[in-house]
Every structure is written in structure tokens, then in C-alpha cells.
Amino acid sequence: MLEIENYDVEIGQLKKELNAVILAHNYQNPEIQDIADFVGDSLALSRAAAGTDADLIVFCGVHFMAETAAILCPEKTVLIPDPQAGCSLASTINPEELIMWKSKHPEAVVISYVNTSAEIKALSDYCCTSSNAVEITNSIPTDKEILFLPDMFLGSYVAKQTSRKNMHIWPGECHVHAGMTPHDINRYLDAKSDAELLIHPECGCTTSTLYHYGEGDINKSCHVLSTEGMIKYASSSHSKKFIVATEIGILHRMKNQNPDKTFIPLKEDAICKYMKMITLEKVYHSLRKKVHVVSVPDRVRSKARLAIERMLAV
Ligand code: 13P
Ligand code: SF4
Numbered sequence: 079m080l081e082i083e084n085y086d087v088e089i090g091q092l093k094k095e096l097n098a099v100i101l102a103h104n105y106q107n108p109e110i111q112d113i114a115d116f117v118g119d120s121l122a123l124s125r126a127a128a129g130t131d132a133d134l135i136v137f138c139g140v141h142f143m144a145e146t147a148a149i150l151c152p153e154k155t156v157l158i159p160d161p162q163a164g165c166s167l168a169s170t171i172n173p174e175e176l177i178m179w180k181s182k183h184p185e186a187v188v189i190s191y192v193n194t195s196a197e198i199k200a201l202s203d204y205c206c207t208s209s210n211a212v213e214i215t216n217s218i219p220t221d222k223e224i225l226f227l228p229d230m231f232l233g234s235y236v237a238k239q240t241s242r243k244n245m246h247i248w249p250g251e252c253h254v255h256a257g258m259t260p261h262d263i264n265r266y267l268d269a270k271s272d273a274e275l276l277i278h279p280e281c282g283c284t285t286s287t288l289y290h291y292g293e294g295d296i297n298k299s300c301h302v303l304s305t306e307g308m309i310k311y312a313s314s315s316h317s318k319k320f321i322v323a324t325e326i327g328i329l330h331r332m333k334n335q336n337p338d339k340t341f342i343p344l345k346e347d348a349i350c351k352y353m354k355m356i357t358l359e360k361v362y363h364s365l366r367k368k369v370h371v372v373s374v375p376d377r378v379r380s381k382a383r384l385a386i387e388r389m390l391a392v
Pocket of ligand 2: 140164165166167168193252253254255325350351352353
């Protein structure tokens with residue numbers, strides 16, 4: 079690759095020349111968030127991709143997110159700066175496994191978390207993200223069985239919130255969030271911190287935290303939120319201190335938007351290695367060479383799009 083001193087300047091120029099837009103997830107490295115036109119969670123990024131009038135979308139996130147943009151915008155070119163940026167959670171289920179699962183529950187409605195491949199979405203009735211999983215589930219008639227996949231912590235959180243008994247949950251997990259355990263929450267409880275607790279529903283500690291909260295063991299408020307929900311909440315709350323239980327990339331925006339508040343990661347080493355594969359150098363290379371194009375075959379795209387559009391409609 080070329081040796082460039084100011085990647086941000088070069089990227090800005092290429093963006094103009096190509097009528098490109100850069101979308102970045104909240105877990106991206108700070109320097110990527112800083113050059114992005116839009117930073118957000120999975121739902122907000124899907125909406126931004128669907129709404130842009132740029133010709134080229136450079137997606138700074140992981141592969142399933144870029145694929146979602148390609149499904150929603152077939153007329154645009156979607157690039158991912160590193161095609162190896164996968165997702166351990168999305169890899170926990172493949173189409174054969176889902177087909178087999180569906181055959182055992184032929185009447186069930188399939189709700190797939192957005193952290194899945196396009197092929198899995200194409201086999202699903204609804205897509206959902208962490209910010210709307212409860213709403214989507216509530217929109218399904220209560221007498222209908224549900225197959226919820228692939229995150230078991232998000233699934234059990236949703237089942238609890240909706241009091242749904244006929245929900246089958248795939249036993250997948252994200253290696254970053256599953257690593258946040260009830261033990262970490264107990265550490266926080268022992269320290270009797272006066273901070274508010276913000277938890278992503280993929281965390282391995284979500285259910286036990288809600289239990290502790292219900293029992294009155296947590297002396298301040300605790301909120302289960304998507305990454306964007308956490309950022310919005312941190313800005314609107316009067317509290318000055320927050321414990322943040324998710325990938326630490328999120329702290330960049332939180333700190334920038336709230337310089338008078340303190341944000342403490344529940345786990346300092348909660349780092350998604352896939353998200354961190356995207357670098358300024360790779361974004362530059364991606365724009366210059368128009369690589370790596372993310373495309374979804376028409377057969378899969380039209381079915382996957384239906385599941386995403388049903389979600390956007392709810
Ligand atoms: P959000 O939709 O909350 O941004 O989460 C995406 C994700 O990959 C969490 O690990
Ligand atoms: Fe996937 Fe987990 Fe990384 Fe989110 S944090 S992109 S779920 S591996």
C-alpha cells in the first residue's frame with residue numbers, strides 16, 4: 079500500500095470525487111468514527127444506507143452490516159475496507175442448521191437478529207436489531223411460536239420482556255458480550271458504585287443484572303439498550319457517571335458528546351477484533367481501488383429484503 083501522511087484529507091477528496099458516503103458503527107476505531115459521515119447502531123446504519131443519495135457506500139463495520147446495506151441499496155456500490163471483518167455471533171448459525179430447525183417447527187415465525195448472513199435473513203420472516211427486538215416480538219400474535227436467533231442472551235432478555243413462553247432460542251453468543259458475566263456485575267455491586275449501569279442485551283450478564291435490579295440489589299438505575307440507545311441515554315441523563323457494558327469503541331462518542339461525564343467500561347478488554355480490522359489506510363485503499371465490493375445474489379436479496387423491510391415497518 080502507498081505511504082500517505084494524511085489519510086483523512088485524501089479520503090475526504092476521494093469521497094467528493096466519487097460521491098461516496100462513509101458509514102461507521104459505534105464500535106469502530108475513533109479515527110474511523112471521526113472521518114465518517116454517519117456513526118450509529120445497526121438499525122440507524124440500515125436507515126442511513128437506505129436513505130443516502132450517494133453512489134458509493136463505504137461501510138466501516140462488519141460484513142453482515144455491509145451486506146444489509148447492499149440488500150437495501152442494490153443500485154449503489156457497497157464497499158467494506160476489510161472483507162475479513164466478520165462477526166462471531168453471525169457465524170453461530172448456517173442456512174442448513176436453520177432449515178433443519180424450521181422443519182421441526184413448521185408453523186413458527188422466524189425472527190433473526192441483524193447479526194446474521196444475508197442467507198439466514200432470506201430464510202427468516204422478520205429481522206430485528208437490539209433496539210427493536212422487543213417491539214418486533216410483540217408484533218407477532220401471541221399464539222404463534224417464534225424461533226429467535228442467533229443470540230441466546232438477547233433472546234432470553236426478549237422472552238422475559240415480552241413474557242413469551244412459546245419462543246425457541248438459538249444457543250449462539252458473541253464472544254465479546256458473552257465475556258461480560260454475572261461475576262463482573264457482582265464486582266460492580268460490591269463496589270457499591272453510584273454510577274448508572276448501561277448494558278447491551280447481548281451481554282452474558284443481562285438476565286442476572288435484571289434479576290439483581292428487580293431484587294433491589296442495584297442502588298442506581300440500570301438500562302438495557304442498543305449502542306445508539308446508550309449514547310442517547312448518556313446525553314439525556316442527569317447522572318455524571320456510567321458503567322458501560324459493551325464493546326469499548328462506544329466510549330469515543332460518549333466522551334466526546336459529554337465531556338463533563340465519566341464513562342467506565344465494565345470490561346476494559348471488551349474489544350471486537352473484527353470491528354478493529356478497519357483502519358484509515360484500508361478505507362483509503364477501499365475508495366481508491368473501489369474494493370471490496372459487497373453484493374448479494376438477487377435470489378437471496380429479495381427474500382432477505384422482505385425480512386428487513388418488515389422490521390423497518392414495525
Ligand atoms: P447495535 O445494533 O446495538 O449497534 O449492536 C450491534 C452489535 O454488533 C453488537 O455487538
Ligand atoms: Fe459481532 Fe460481537 Fe463484534 Fe458485535 S461485538 S460485531 S456481535 S463479534
